[in-house]
Amino acid sequence: MHIFDSVQKTKRKFIPLKEGKVTLYVCGPTVYDDAHLGHAKSALVFDLLTRVLEANGYEVTYARNITDIDDKIIKKAIEQKKDIKTITDFYTEAFHTEMEAIGVKRPTLEPKATQSLEAMIDLIQKLIDKGHAYQTTEGDVYFDTASDSKYLTLSHRIQNEQDRQERIASSAQKKNHADFALWKSVKDNTVTFTSPFGAGRPGWHLECSAMIEKHLAYSDTPFAIDIHGGGADLLFPHHENEAAQTRCGTNHELANYWMHNGFVNIEGEKMSKSLGNSFFLKDALKEYDGEVLRFYLLTTHYRSNFNFSIFTVKLIKTRLDKLYRLKKRLFGLTTCNDDTAFKKELLAELSDDLNVSTALALIDEMISKANETLDTAGKHKLLKRETMANLAYIEEVLGFGGKNPFEYFQFGIDEATKEKINMLIEQRNAAKKEKDFALSDKIRDEILSLGVNLMDTPQGTFWEKV
RNA sequence: GGUGCCAUCGCCAAGUGGUAAGGCCGCAGCCUGCAAAGCUGCUAUCCCCAGUUCAAAUCUGGGUGGCACCUCCA
Numbered sequence: 001m002h003i004f005d006s007v008q009k010t011k012r013k014f015i016p017l018k019e020g021k022v023t024l025y026v027c028g029p030t031v032y033d034d035a036h037l038g039h040a041k042s043a044l045v046f047d048l049l050t051r052v053l054e055a056n057g058y059e060v061t062y063a064r065n066i067t068d069i070d071d072k073i074i075k076k077a078i079e080q081k082k083d084i085k086t087i088t089d090f091y092t093e094a095f096h097t098e099m100e101a102i103g104v105k106r107p108t109l110e111p112k113a114t115q116s117l118e119a120m121i122d123l124i125q126k127l128i129d130k131g132h133a134y135q136t137t138e139g140d141v142y143f144d145t146a147s148d149s150k151y152l153t154l155s156h157r158i159q160n161e162q163d164r165q166e167r168i169a170s171s172a173q174k175k176n177h178a179d180f181a182l183w184k185s186v187k188d189n190t191v192t193f194t195s196p197f198g199a200g201r202p203g204w205h206l207e208c209s210a211m212i213e214k215h216l217a218y219s220d221t222p223f224a225i226d227i228h229g230g231g232a233d234l235l236f237p238h239h240e241n242e243a244a245q246t247r248c249g250t251n252h253e254l255a256n257y258w259m260h261n262g263f264v265n266i267e268g269e270k271m272s273k274s275l276g277n278s279f280f281l282k283d284a285l286k287e288y289d290g291e292v293l294r295f296y297l298l299t300t301h302y303r304s305n306f307n308f309s310i311f312t313v314k315l316i317k318t319r320l321d322k323l324y325r326l327k328k329r330l331f332g333l334t335t336c337n338d339d340t341a342f343k344k345e346l347l348a349e350l351s352d353d354l355n356v357s358t359a360l361a362l363i364d365e366m367i368s369k370a371n372e373t374l375d376t377a378g379k380h381k382l383l384k385r386e387t388m389a390n391l392a393y394i395e396e397v398l399g400f401g402g403k404n405p406f407e408y409f410q411f412g413i414d415e416a417t418k419e420k421i422n423m424l425i426e427q428r429n430a431a432k433k434e435k436d437f438a439l440s441d442k443i444r445d446e447i448l449s450l451g452v453n454l455m456d457t458p459q460g461t462f463w464e465k466v
Numbered sequence: 467g468g469u470g471c472c473a474u475c476g477c478c479a480a481g482u483g484g485u486a487a488g489g490c491c492g493c494a495g496c497c498u499g500c501a502a503a504g505c506u507g508c509u510a511u512c513c514c515c516a517g518u519u520c521a522a523a524u525c526u527g528g529g530u531g532g533c534a535c536c537u538c539c540a
Contacts, residue, residue, distance in 0.1 A: 027540075035540090042540040072538070157469060157536075204538085231540030236469090238539090261540070262471095263533090270534085299489090300479070304472085305533070312478060315490050319478095322489090325503065357480040361488035371504055375497085437499055444501080455503050462503090 001056050001351045003227070004303060006235065006260040007154055011353055017221040017256060022058045024050065025212050025255070027230035027238065028110070030067040031091035032076050034280045035098055037297070037308055038231065038264045038271060044294060045261040045302040045354070046229050047104040047399065052350045055397050063109040063216050065208060066092055069201060070113075074191050084191060098281045101290035102297075103399040111211045113202070119214040120202045121195050123249050124182045132248040136173040139185030139198045143244060145178040154243045154258070155236035180241050182206050205241035212242075213250060221252060228255035232303075235260055262305040264297075279308060288313060289411040291400050295320045298356050298398070319360070320400065321464075326367050327391060327405040328462065329374055330384060338389040342366050350397060359398070366390055409464035413452070421452055425461050428454075 001014040016022050026046045029039055046062070053060045068088040077084045096106070113120075124141055127133035132147045145151045152158070181203035186192045192199040202210075217224035224246055230239065239258065246254040264271060266279050284293055296316045300306045342362065349358040370387045373380055395402040410418065424447050431440040444454055447463070455462045 029540080030538090038540045040540085045540095070538090155469085155535085232471095233535065233539060236535065237537090263540075265533090304479095307478095309478095312490095315478060319489050322504095329504090355480075357489095358487070361480075364488055368505080372506090375505055432499085435499075441500070453502060456498075456501085457503075464503090 001053070002353050003257050003259060004353045005257050006232075006303075007258040012257065014226075014257065016058065016226050017218060017223060020057070020059060022053050022060045022227065023216050023218070023225040024053075024060060024062045024227045024229065025208070025216055025225055026062070026064045026107075026228075027208060027234055028064040028066055029091075029095055030070045030072060031088045031095065032070060032073040033091065034282055035095050036264075036271060037266070037279045037281060037284060039095075040098070040102055040104075040281050040284075040293065041264050041297050041302075041306060042229075042231050042261050043099055043104045044102065044297050046259075048298065048302075048350075048354055048356075049227075049229070049259070050105070050107075051397050051399060052347070052354060055347050056351060061109070061216065062107040063111060063211070064107040065211055066095075066110055066112045067204070067207060068092070068112050068114050069191075069193075069207070070204065078190075094282070098285065101285055102281070102294040103291060103402075104294075109215050111215050113207045113211075116207065116211045116214060117193055117195075117202070119210040120206050121197075123206065123210045123213065123245065124202075125196065126249040127182065127245065130248060133182055134175065135183075135197055138173055139187075139200065140173065140181055141183035141197050142174055142179040143182055143241065143248075144175055145180075145244065146176050148244045148248050150247060151178070151244050152240060154240045157236060157240075180205060180237065182245075205238055206245060208238075209242045209245040209249070209254070212246065212254070217250070217252070219251075223253050223256040224250065225255050227257045227259060229259040229261070232260040232262055259302075261302045262300075264306045264308055266308050267310075268307055288317075289408065291403060291408070292317050292320060292411075295400050299360065301357065302354055319364070321409075322367055323363065323391075323394070323401050324403075324405045324408045326370055326387070327401065329371070330387060330391075331405060333384055333388050335388045335392045336385060337392060338386060340386050340389055340393075342386075342390045343393045346393065347397065356398075363394060406462070409462075411465060413465055417450060421447060421450065421463055425454070425463065429461060 002011050003014045004011045024046065026042070029035060043064075046064070050060050050062050066088075068084075073084060073087055077087050080087070124133060127143065128135070128141070131144075133141055133143050135141045183195060183197045183200050183202060185198055185200040187199075191201065193201060212224055228239065228242075235258075243254045246252070271279060281293075292313065296313050297306065299316055346359055346362055349355050349362060352358075366387075370383060373383050391401055394400070413421075424443050428440045428443040428447075431437075431443065447454060448466075451466050453464045453466050455464065
């Protein structure tokens, strides 16, 4: 297994801190709004990583947090005159439902910020004790970035002198402009938590460090965890600050490997609320099968930026269709887990920093060969058995191809239409039997106008949504 | 302004020194009553310029064009 480490900027052989085990932490959502395609992409990438690590025989402990303390949540609660927990529970539930729809497995652990306050307070105290944090007269606690000689080495940034000069005036209480809040003092009666530092709320960088320490970290290794992941935008300042907190507050560095996934753009533009082009996952799921979205979002390498385009979804979907058509040909056969050369090659490609593209090329080749053999006369018992094993493996490692192939092609067609289609197919078959091809073609055109394509096969006439 | 990323066939997309994977589309053929599906065959020298090398899409320098982060963000 090889992983591109976005801090060392090189592809490195993956060596776990403890043999046979992997600890993985990924920054999860702040539950104040619906998940968009970017959340989906990130969740998919690390879902795939987990599957590939497991296929390589590792026991993976995967933690993805739920941020349920945040100013944006409070703002929304006030706006909607609702309880904080009502808001966070609602969006957490929605997140889970939508992730399931795109085949993302639940992580091993899903710690919530509200359940980790003790760990956060504990970490702040350690940082103060070690001289890496200080409290201002206003009650805020800041991390002293000047006290950490390795600060900014994660994101390879250079402290900008001019920038520093400019900002000192606006934050007189901070020692250095780059210092970030560990604890924010809150004086009003909104949402506060008690702590030795006074009433307030934790800083957002703190939660991840604290939760990693509490739920995931080894105590006897130079790094707290094996792999830390998240979106490319989190490298700075979020991960930089996380790393600093852990480095200074504990006896180890944060993560041995860092992985950052690229961004999702919509039709060539950055997705953002201000541009009004946020593409919510729940809306995409109305238009497309969750599995198609999964497949589509995984076709581009995880580190590249991804341009979501309605035109391209259709283009890519035809590739997944091929897999399901093969599955239709083998419908009813029992699956098995035989070892095949294909499975070995597929895993080898995916183990090379999640090279999905070459894996898909292998899958296409496997499908073509299977179809070719099935086209010739014969029972092909071994080929069928191997193909079933291959398809099962694709589902296990890549997470698609597991549906009933007939239902897959019927996405978005309601029951009434299905009945109508079946009725028309019967009429057409009757006409064909009478060699009334003019009528049968007319019926086929009628079915096509419903957005459905027909296929005559030795097993009967099948239909697919176009 | 600072830091960094990217540029491969009409479209999507691998490949980071050894002579361009795969998919879509297109064309030809097999199959089919005709189609669809499936199968077979065909289709790029890698943004531009210069350099290093026996050898470069892959390395170096310079352009041009995109983009990201530096502020909440997956």
